[in-house]
Amino acid sequence: MSSRHTITEPRTVSPSAAPARAPQRPTVRPAPTPAVQPVITAPDWPSRWHLLIPTSLRNTAANLGLWQNPAPLKPSDHLTQTLAVLERYGWCRSLDFSPTGRMCIRGAQTLLERTGHVTPQSRQRAVDYMQHTLNKVTDLPFYAWNDLPDRTFPQVKHLITTSATHARTHGE
Structure with a gap:
């Protein structure tokens, strides 16, 4: 550097020429967004291979990545x-699976368990919630209640919806 550009004294600026500092605002964090719940849909009917392969073999193949x-x-x-x-x-009554492909509550749960959508323990907890909801009205098991001649699908829908809401309030 040349001697002309050497600064010997620090430069100062008059207070009026200094840029005004904006007052610091507290940081506002956005409210946490609730986790997006997956849309729960009915699975497609399983293929014949899926139905023929035993659950233990499917689980072993899943552990191997196959x-x-x-x-x-x-x-x-x-x-x-x-x-x-x-x-x-x-929906039907008296049969888990009807010849036309309709199901009762227990048949739908069996389909979901056989295709791996629910574990036996979670299915039993769901049955416990249904029985708890149903015990307010009758002492029948849910599958016997489903098979009564005067049972309608809106009643079945109400039982399942109420039970699911009750399970959600308990964190399950």
Whole structure:
């Protein structure tokens, strides 16, 4: 550097020429957005291969990375998916699976368990919630209540929806 550009004294600016500092505002964090709930739909009818392969073999193949099992649902979501299955394939009484493909509550739950959408433990918890809801009205098991001659699908839908809501309030 040349001597002409050497600064010996620090330069100062008059206070009026200094840029005004904006007052610091407290940082406002946006409210946390609730987690997006997946839309629970009825699964497609499983292929024949899926039905023929035993669950233990499917689970072994999934552990080896050769098969993709669906993620098991918690009881409240299982009940919601059970209702979606009944709405998609049709509801019936007296048979778990009718010749036309319709199902009762227990048949829809069995379909979801066999295809890996629910674990046996989560299914049992869902059944416990249904029984708890049903015990306010009758002492019948839910599958016997489903088979009564005067039972209608709106009543079944109400039982499953109320049970799912009850399970959600308990965090399941």
